[in-house]
Amino acid sequence: MKTIKHILLFLVLLGLTVACEKDFEEINTNEIDPTAVDPVSLFNNAIIGTSFATGQLKYDAAIVQQIVTPNSGLLTGGNHNQDNRFASSEVWDDYYETVIKHTGVLINELENRPEYSNLYNMTRIIQAFSFMVLTDSYGEIPYFEAGAGFSSQILLPKYDPQSEIYIDLIQQVQDAVSKLSFDGENVTGEVLYSGNISQWKKLGNSLLLRLGMHVSKVDNALAKQTVQSAYQGGVMESNDDNYVIRHDNNFSNPIGNFLNGSEANNFYLVDTFVNFLNDTDDPRLGSIAVRYMGAKSGTEQIPENASIEPVDQIGMPMGHDNSSIGEAVSAAGLESFYGFSQVDRTRMVKVDAPMYLITYSQTSLLLAEAATYGWISGDPSAYFEQGVRAHMELMGDYDSASAIPQANIDSYISNHPYDGTLEQLYMQYWVSCFLNGPEVYANFRRTGYPDLTPNPYPGQDISGDFIWRITYPSSELAVNKEHVDEAVSRMGPDDLNTKVWWDTE
């Protein structure tokens, strides 16, 4: 009997144990982390995430011969025209894992919620901008199925032809701009324009203008139509309308961080760029550049040795590595390559420097181009002047020590009136897009300007004169190879030689 009692007791205890499963839901509930947040906070995350990663220094800026490093290894890329997938994946990873991810979640959640209509349409504009940067760099990319991991459980998105992506991007932006409403909700918490609908519309149209111009070579009609639509909608009208990430010490400028950190002594202004500014007496050289006179090593790049005088600036020639740079150093009469000019990391690329993604200056220069073609009304030279002036006026926004006196701007403008040649326009666009790698690289491919001498580095991975496309990250080859292969079958090999769709001969 006693035994039976014990066994009964045991069974009761057992029952209790199993019954305790009831608290499992409670135990498995995360009480710390939220499952929902204000969508504006997520949107802000996406906006800040569009600030360009350092990959643009290794590829874009080197290809267009503005900034280069003689060092190889991790920094290899446009400097040696070699395939470095660590560098090439940077923009991809940053954008897809931050911007596309969060805009994807937002678009999915806000699409059918009228109370978030303005936020929804702002999100579409930011997402479209990001996709444009991605497809311009890589060609075919996951677009229609991208960013839908959470909403639709699409784990391995397929790649889409750039032609289809562009058509959809144009439609998305047009639609978003048209649906942004002054009567809609007020999104004051967003960090770009604090909810100013008119500025958002101007951003959308400026983006549309850029999208249209990008396809000018491949589909002139589409380009014209898109540019006209953007112009009619109203584009940026001052530097106040710029698409800028105002970095601070907590959310620091990626390039600023990089060039103030481990790579402080490794990146230099290219002679092509310095010489152009010098030859045209461009006051922006004094805003951008610094040279540490007589520096024999990185450690001698100290304020005492610094000169920001335009006349002192010496750009580094393209095509050298750590060993052959010695020739260039002797040719320039320097102590070491540490004595070439750099973009000033205490001013223009300080840690909290703003990063400009679409500016009034760039927009104006594109308008000048459109007006030259006769696509839009207005005086091309007025747009041109406006574009140059706006960029010069922006220098002071990087750092007060970079500000250019109004008189100097005026004198430059009057000395360099628009001569109506596209080359002059594109050269100014090249300068105006300094530190905006993806756009300056896209424009170089689209227009062929600046008319650069190919990088003479002996060991190159390219068969043509220039890198025409950035390669996919290794991770995509590893996990999404099937779709990569589909893309390659349409676009061409996944190398540096394949041209993107809009980059036709």
Add this chain to the structure above:
Amino acid sequence: MKNLFKTKDVFHCAFKFDRKMKLLLSFYLISLFQIHAGPLALNQPISIKMEKVALEVVLHEIENLTTYKILYNDNEVDYKRIISVNYKDTPLSEVLDAIFKNTSITYETLNNQIVLNRDKSKTQASTKAIPIRVQRSITGIVKDKQGVPMPGVNVIIEGTSIGTTTDFEGEYALELAEAGSNPVIVFTYVGMKTVKKTIGQQSTINVQLEEDAQSLDAVVITALGIEKEVRKLGYAVSEVDAEEVSVNRSTNFMNSLQGKVAGVNISSLGSGPGGSSKVRIRGQSSISGNNSPLIVVNGVPIDNTSFGTNPGSTGNEPGTSDGGVYSDGGDGFSSINPDDIESMTVLKGATAAALYGSRAKDGVIMITTKTRSHGQGIGITYNLNVTNHTPLDYTDYQYEYGQGENGVRPTEANPTSGQWSFGEKFQPGMTQVLFDGVEVPYVPVYDRIKKFYRMGLDVTNSVSVSGGREKGGFNLSISNLKSEGITPNNEFERKTVSLGLTQDLTPKLNVNVHINYSNEENINPPNVGQQDNTIPVSLYNMSNSMPFDLLDQYKLDGNGNEYVYSRFRNRTNPYFTLSEQFNHIKRDRIFGNIAAKYNVLDWLFVQGRIGQDYWSRDQQYNGFPTGQASRGPAPQGFVNGTFTQDVRKFRETNLDLLISASKDFGEHFNLGVNLGGNRMFRRSDASRVDVTDFVIRDLYTVQNGRVKDPTYSLSERAVNSIYGAVDLSFNDTYYLSGTFRNDWFSTLSPDNRSILYPSVSGSYVFSNDVAEDSNWLTFGKLRFAFAEVGSDTDVPPYSNALFYNIDPNFFANSAGVLQPIAGAASGTLPNPFLKPMRTSELELGLDLRLFDNRIGLDFAVYRKLTRDQIIPAQISNTSGFVNTLINSGESRSDGFEFMLHLVPVRSEDFSWDINVNASYNKTKVLSLLTDQPGDRILVGEHIFNGFLYQVVGEEIGQLAGFGYRRDEQGRKIFGNDGRALPSEDIKLFGSALPRWVGGITNTIEYKEFNFSFLIDFKLGNKMISGTNFNAVRHGLHKMTLPGRETGVVGDGVNLAGEVNTVATEPQQYWEVVRASQLIEPIVYNGGFWKLRQITFGYDFKKFIPEDSFFKSARLSLVANNVLILKKWVDNIDPDSFAFSSDNVSGLESTGLPTTRSIGFNLNCKF
């Protein structure tokens, strides 16, 4: 009484101290011999009244009423006979006479023991017929190795039937008859090695008995603490002698077991004292998750979280792998003092461990700590262990060309090459200009390891006090381990207190308590396994002509910042790191349990137990000290640097209840049943603040930080379980066992929450049937086992939803108003439909003992299938997420393992034992996302190069990366600049996991001396060597020597298919390992043969007088990691990995140099 053997003392688990119980067993043997003992008047009056109970119950009651112990052979005495007794103040002798009236049972007394026998006048008539003439008396004491008296030892004269047993004080007295010319006295005891002594002219013979792991009657502790005789088991277990971890020891005691246990692969990590030990049993079953065995201490699981390093791992192990710090903060093993361990059992297969259900996937290591002394009274043990560690330098670098790049040495101030040895050929009289203009000779600087590191020293003091009486005992120990690491600022200290108590409160109720406390402090555990911000990588790649005294002298510039000595700023000057970087870890841990066991009936008991493991851990470190050259400057008004403060707490509570019954049915059958339930609850939380840049220089506090990033995380999980086991035995020859366990998991969705794990095992002792009269077959057993277990450990709590983080810092909008920023908390896409993974295992085994145990073989072969594996599958990041957890993978491990024990020589004074163990394991991936061969997932990445993949159809843990691009004839293809081109696709180089793991131990004992050495090996694994990767690109590796003057012309063809003739500057040529990730040159065979341990011991028993308060003293000289006999990798010890995670297996990145330790262990008992 008798039956308690089988399921005795489920919770306190120690088997050695139950000698009284074993007296019974020993009586099988005793009763074969004549027992010489005078009859004693049993006139003590007793009162006893019992109705219709078994004889054994009456005898048990008599034991309780008197001081006598009643001993009998259950083959002779019908102890199940039902009787009734009713006596009041009747002399015991009368009671016994009445009970055994009309039976053939007679009784005798021996000291305070009453021995029951069949009537000797019939059964042993022949013995009596021999006339015995008393010649003289032999007396002595029998003790165990610890010097504790042993009661109940059989003492007989060989070849005669003259014998006795020792009393409770371990003493015996024997009257020696004329029996042969040179009589030998034999001491036997269950579970101990038999000792034979020639009597000669001695009248006193004292002996010490040692445990015999090979004993047939040895009892091991199996799952849930149930003791079983080895002969009955249907599966493989390995018992580990506590001395294996306490004599020749390391700071993490598990590391001492390398190469000693078949099927167990232990890697000590090159991560400094107090670091983790990576233990894998029977290979690695989980494709990407946790493969660490469960640790059970005194029957209750404890936490084995490893705070080891796992950079690049896609798994979600905790670890200390962020904020610039990648150091090994220890694991669950590292808080255990080896001196407290009484015994250890390794449950290897799924069947052995099936009763632990979801936690048993990777086997169980069961540790029993001491609870009481083995003899009467109070005993004190003092143990001193001192070991010295010498860092070993395996580098075989080139010292022909010195520091510099592209063939140029530094000849001016400041452009110091620092980390490159692509300079000029050393010539007499050459100088180099370093730092701010110091000119020193341009000569090789050898012995970088010896120059930088110091000798390490470990000192362990431990004292234990133990006591024991018949009804209980205690053991209290305190210990202190102080370890000076080889890194000059690294110290580890561990203090432990351990208390074990056991007491029979009533004859039926026993209470058992274990409490272990440890306090660990690890100061500056070295940063390992990283490229940047770590001493080993900077040191191993330092230019080969860099004078270390200058490096030390110039660690700081005038502002107190790091003096930039290399353009490669990430390679921080090791002396700067040493002086400026700190990392303090403190852990307090208390674990233990209280158990109460009530013997309801002789054959039935109920036990309740509550166990808890609690630790709190504080860590503070400045990952990047102020002024480190690789960091950018702080904004105006601040200084740069980082600081992290991390506080974690962990608690696991286990409540369990067990009912256990064991009963004989008839003469041949025995049935044992165990039923139980368990509730496990685990909670861990972590508070952490990272700060960047400081207001006041050198004040590392969170308040002083400029940017503050606080996080708090909490994780809770619970598992409820019921379990049961049935054991059947027939004739002591056939055994069959079945177990089940059902677990319910809180982390899983209700539909997937409940999982049943069954097991069945059986064994057949064929030697009972076939070898009755065999003179060579001592014992033979065949066994089989099948089980299914599982694991939810790879499902983190809350994996069912996507969570968001609010950024601790706000961001101003265009109007200047600060706005919150939020983002998804993880790059892992949540999957709410996960279920636990399942492992099923089939095992067959053979246990053979030949020639009186001179040869022993224990062989096991198994197949283990793991399915529904939880895989963090890497997905395309264009989905927004980097990976997701899925239930998909399936893998199969096939393997065998054996332990071969040989005794080539065994004599009174000299013995030689050889133990060989080896295991072979091959795990193949059967499916991942699909079962298409070639389907693969990435589970880990090397810092710069190389990947770890799982690939369907291949062995688990495939190392991969870009190889040489080759043409159809296999010739390397070189680019136009003469540099090697990488393969188009990622190549698989082979598995990172060894197929063969094992060791050979030779033990020689001669009188008071013993000597043993262990050779161990791991074979059949590949590695990608990060150390050699750097050595190649920095020009230190000898393979970079050819072509220094003329340029390297790669042996192969150019893109056009013609023989390559283009010479490339060597530095550029070798840079491809980095720039193109062409890592084929640094893929190696990762196997080795090592002379792992040498132990030389001496027992001072000769010098200890009989009645001294000093009981024993032993001194052992020990050496560990003595010699690498064979290895295939250049410049490093292949065993010195710094990573604890399986997801980065085989991806070597420079850790601390391995050390050779030499020292001594002194053990004294009072």
